[in-house]
Amino acid sequence: MKELNLKHEAKRYGCAVLAATIMALNIKTFVRAGGLFPGGFTGLTLLIQNIFQTFMGIAVPYTLINVLLNSIPVFIGLKFIGKKFGGLINGFCISLCLIGNTSTGGTDFIAIYFSEKNGRDIWNYILCGNAVILTVAGLLFGWDRALYSIIFQFTSTQVIQMLHQRYKKHTLFI
Numbered sequence: 001m002k003e004l005n006l007k008h009e010a011k012r013y014g015c016a017v018l019a020a021t022i023m024a025l026n027i028k029t030f031v032r033a034g035g036l037f038p039g040g041f042t043g044l045t046l047l048i049q050n051i052f053q054t055f056m057g058i059a060v061p062y063t064l065i066n067v068l069l070n071s072i073p074v075f076i077g078l079k080f081i082g083k084k085f086g087g088l089i090n091g092f093c094i095s096l097c098l099i100g101n102t103s104t105g106g107t108d109f110i111a112i113y114f115s116e117k118n119g120r121d122i123w124n125y126i127l128c129g130n131a132v133i134l135t136v137a138g139l140l141f142g143w144d145r146a147l148y149s150i151i152f153q154f155t156s157t158q159v160i161q162m163l164h165q166r167y168k169k170h171t172l173f174i
Contacts, residue, residue, distance in 0.1 A: 015100025
């Protein structure tokens with residue numbers, strides 16, 4: 001049986017708790033206040049909530065939608081990646097989780113799975129998927145929120161790519 005490395009585990013859990021706290025504050029104070037759709041399953045959850053509220057007059061709880069959307073990637077993550085993977089602030093939070101070998105869930109699980117499988121980062125593909133979500137949001141709820149949201153998501157993706165260097169290849173010329 002592997003010996004538990006308390007320092008490593010404390011770092012993992014510390015990164016995950018700190019990132020979750022900052023992410024929740026970011027969603028409450030910046031994303032919700034600006035009416036943005038941050039991309040990923042968080043953005044998709046907010047989009048589905050808005051669709052139900054606007055077109056059907058039904059208030060669907062955030063947690064219900066988000067847990068349902070995350071259930072498949074969580075299963076894939078646990079099965080293929082392992083139990084250890086669990087705007088500026090958004091990108092920092094995701095990077096903080098990745099540094100601690102954890103995940104914010106949703107599309108992060110998908111990115112981690114394909115990155116582990118192929119040995120390269122795929123965050124730009126995730127950004128393209130988020131652009132599709134934001135295009136739907138723009139068509140349904142107006143382009144001002146969707147365009148601010150894509151700027152938010154682009155910034156977040158760039159911060160992740162800058163801070164998470166695991167799959168970057170470095171060449172040294174002498």
